[in-house]
Amino acid sequence: MGVSLIIQVSHLYKIYKTDDMETVVLSDVSLKINKGEFVAIMGPSGSGKSTLMHILGALDLPTSGTYFLDNQEVGKLSDDELADIRNRKIGFVFQAYNLLPRTSALDNVMVPMEYAGVSETEQLKKAKKLLEMVGLSDRMNHPPNKLSGGQQQRVAIARALVMDPAIILADEPTGNIASAQAEEIIEIFQKLNKDGHTIIMITHESDIAEHARRIIHIRDGKIVQDGNDHKQRLIKESYEIIKTN
Amino acid sequence: MKLSKLIRSGIRNLLINKMRTGLAILGIVIGIGSVIALISMGESSKKAVQSQIQSIGSNLLTVSPGSQSFGGIRSSSGVKTLTYEDAQAIETSPKVTTVKNVSPEYSSRSQVTAGRNNTNTTIVGVIPVYSEVRKITLSSGIFITDQNVMAISKVAVLGPTTVEDLFGSNADPVGQSIRINGKTFLVIGVTKSKGGSGMDNQDDRIFIPLTTAQKQIFGVKYLSSIALEANSESVMTKAQNEVGYLLLERHKISSVTDADFRIMSQSDILAAASAVTSTFTTMLAGVAAISLLVGGIGIMNIMLMSVTERTREVGLRKALGAKKKTIIFQFLIESIILTFTGGIIGIIIGVVGFFIYAKLNNSTFTVSINSILLAFLVSAGIGILFGWYPAQKAANLQPIEALRYE
Numbered sequence: 001m002g003v004s005l006i007i008q009v010s011h012l013y014k015i016y017k018t019d020d021m022e023t024v025v026l027s028d029v030s031l032k033i034n035k036g037e038f039v040a041i042m043g044p045s046g047s048g049k050s051t052l053m054h055i056l057g058a059l060d061l062p063t064s065g066t067y068f069l070d071n072q073e074v075g076k077l078s079d080d081e082l083a084d085i086r087n088r089k090i091g092f093v094f095q096a097y098n099l100l101p102r103t104s105a106l107d108n109v110m111v112p113m114e115y116a117g118v119s120e121t122e123q124l125k126k127a128k129k130l131l132e133m134v135g136l137s138d139r140m141n142h143p144p145n146k147l148s149g150g151q152q153q154r155v156a157i158a159r160a161l162v163m164d165p166a167i168i169l170a171d172e173p174t175g176n177i178a179s180a181q182a183e184e185i186i187e188i189f190q191k192l193n194k195d196g197h198t199i200i201m202i203t204h205e206s207d208i209a210e211h212a213r214r215i216i217h218i219r220d221g222k223i224v225q226d227g228n229d230h231k232q233r234l235i236k237e238s239y240e241i242i243k244t245n
Numbered sequence: 246m247k248l249s250k251l252i253r254s255g256i257r258n259l260l261i262n263k264m265r266t267g268l269a270i271l272g273i274v275i276g277i278g279s280v281i282a283l284i285s286m287g288e289s290s291k292k293a294v295q296s297q298i299q300s301i302g303s304n305l306l307t308v309s310p311g312s313q314s315f316g317g318i319r320s321s322s323g324v325k326t327l328t329y330e331d332a333q334a335i336e337t338s339p340k341v342t343t344v345k346n347v348s349p350e351y352s353s354r355s356q357v358t359a360g361r362n363n364t365n366t367t368i369v370g371v372i373p374v375y376s377e378v379r380k381i382t383l384s385s386g387i388f389i390t391d392q393n394v395m396a397i398s399k400v401a402v403l404g405p406t407t408v409e410d411l412f413g414s415n416a417d418p419v420g421q422s423i424r425i426n427g428k429t430f431l432v433i434g435v436t437k438s439k440g441g442s443g444m445d446n447q448d449d450r451i452f453i454p455l456t457t458a459q460k461q462i463f464g465v466k467y468l469s470s471i472a473l474e475a476n477s478e479s480v481m482t483k484a485q486n487e488v489g490y491l492l493l494e495r496h497k498i499s500s501v502t503d504a505d506f507r508i509m510s511q512s513d514i515l516a517a518a519s520a521v522t523s524t525f526t527t528m529l530a531g532v533a534a535i536s537l538l539v540g541g542i543g544i545m546n547i548m549l550m551s552v553t554e555r556t557r558e559v560g561l562r563k564a565l566g567a568k569k570k571t572i573i574f575q576f577l578i579e580s581i582i583l584t585f586t587g588g589i590i591g592i593i594i595g596v597v598g599f600f601i602y603a604k605l606n607n608s609t610f611t612v613s614i615n616s617i618l619l620a621f622l623v624s625a626g627i628g629i630l631f632g633w634y635p636a637q638k639a640a641n642l643q644p645i646e647a648l649r650y651e
Contacts, residue, residue: 054645057564059564059644059645059648060645079568079569080568080569080570083563083566083567083568083569084566084568086563086564086565086566087565087566088566092564092565094648098557098561098564098648100558100561101558102257102261103254111562111565112565112566114247114250115562115565115566115567115568115571116566120247159565163566
């Protein structure tokens with residue numbers, strides 16, 4: 001099986017301009033992600049990792065540089081085309097879950113399919129199947145406020161999967177969840193990755209990042225390390241520790 | 246996204262804040278309700294005036310005395326210019342070919358008593374042809390006869406309102422006597438009700454022979470008006486001219502502008518009365534429209550608040566693939582649900598309010614379908630108009646900004 005490129009980012013800049021100041025948030029970021037990868041993007045707060053994820057998620061556009069998602073240049077699209085890309089190619093999992101309040105788990109999962117114009121019977125079938133997959137078959141009709149944090153995040157994962165997206169973008173998916181449940185969430189991501197899904201996860205917790213097969217470190221808007229090899233990175237880190245001591 | 250689903254989620258969102266939603270709807274209810282009620286009231290009073298005037302007869306011309314003017318000075322003696330001889334001349338002159346009946350009349354108000362009851366009403370001195378010209382029919386007894394007029398008899402025909410005032414309801418006073426200005430009259434007939442109310446109540450009348458009115462009661466020699474029945478509606482203008490020139494000649498007046506009388510047709514009176522009532526209706530509708538506008542601003546206010554409160558939701562929906570159109574539609578649906586509900590309740594309240602008004606005023610209860618349709622469209626229109634800006638504002642939110650919003 002040949003390796004196919006799903007994300008290609010070249011010389012990406014993101015600069016925010018106010019009246020008298022220019023803030024460079026991303027500086028010359030280039031990045032390639034293949035189909036089926038499980039990538040963790042790590043970095044301290046203010047490093048630009050959230051902005052990178054917003055650009056990868058077609059929620060924001062770069063100031064310069066190019067971004068190809070599934071062979072489509074995202075920077076050249078209109079608002080509505082971007083909405084379509086987010087709908088069909090990207091599955092979002094947010095730190096704050098972002099489920100619609102007072103809306104059942106089932107209805108929440110169905111939202112992206114409604115925007116895509118999927119028939120109602122098909123919506124129900126698919127949403128039920130995915131909620132079963134994340135282990136919530138007995139909680140389908142519960143609104144978010146009747147679910148635990150972990151359960152809410154599993155609903156969000158089911159929602160991210162309904163459109164069979166090219167990539168799943170998870171922004172600190174375990175940030176608000178107790179560690180035991182966080183482990184379960186990570187397990188779901190690993191299982192999804194095993195089934196062939198491309199997953200990009202943003203986190204600042206290294207033990208969560210450990211589960212990914214590739215970790216990209218970002219600092220001050222630049223990629224400082226792109227470790228394909230987990231072991232190699234460990235060696236490097238221990239080397240750095242020795243050096244600083 | 247399916248409309249039924251949009252409507253369902255719209256209703257769910259509106260029910261979250263019941264008090265706020267209720268108040269917003271109330272604004273529209275008051276607006277639409279007052280539009281419906283006030284327009285209906287205006288229309289019904291217009292119809293009442295029209296039917297009242299039409300009940301008098303459509304071939305009718307009324308000659309009434311008007312003040313003469315001499316070089317800008319108006320003479321107040323003008324009210325005495327019409328005489329019985331004028332009426333006779335109209336009837337007999339070969340120059341007048343289009344007039345069928347001539348009814349000279351003298352009317353004035355007077356105190357009337359019957360036993361212990363008394364009333365102040367309009368006494369009309371008439372000749373028999375009056376009943377034909379003015380379309381009077383009797384419910385009992387007979388009308389004034391030629392003999393009554395010649396003999397200057399003290400006989401009276403009562404209108405139903407005066408019967409009620411003097412003898413109580415459902416009484417038949419024929420054969421009984423009443424006193425007008427201290428003189429005893431025998432009641433010989435009662436007219437059928439013609440409807441009408443207020444100043445110009447056709448039923449609040451007592452008819453007596455013209456000669457009796459002029460000589461015995463009021464002591465005058467002139468007429469207060471001459472009613473003419475033209476041969477048909479199509480010769481009204483011709484009749485107006487023929488009678489006009491005859492009277493000018495008789496009164497020795499050379500110029501039409503100096504005429505000491507006026508000839509009005511029913512359509513002239515109708516037009517004047519309609520103009521008054523439609524001004525009235527327009528004013529009422531204007532007041533109602535202002536309250537509707539205020540209601541609409543209330544809707545806009547609620548929707549703007551709702552957009553601000555749901556910024557995160559909008560951001561999320563956009564992240565999940567909602568296009569601008571979808572977001573606009575979502576918010577528009579909500580404001581339309583608000584105004585539509587308000588519209589329906591307003592229509593019900595307006596109709597009920599008008600029904601109560603009609604009952605209290607004994608006027609006809611007819612709700613024009615047009616005003617309901619208009620109110621319906623206006624309420625939906627207000628939903629779109631005042632919902633558009635908030636919806637647009639929501640749709641233009643940037644997804645990341647909206648998602649970050651706390």
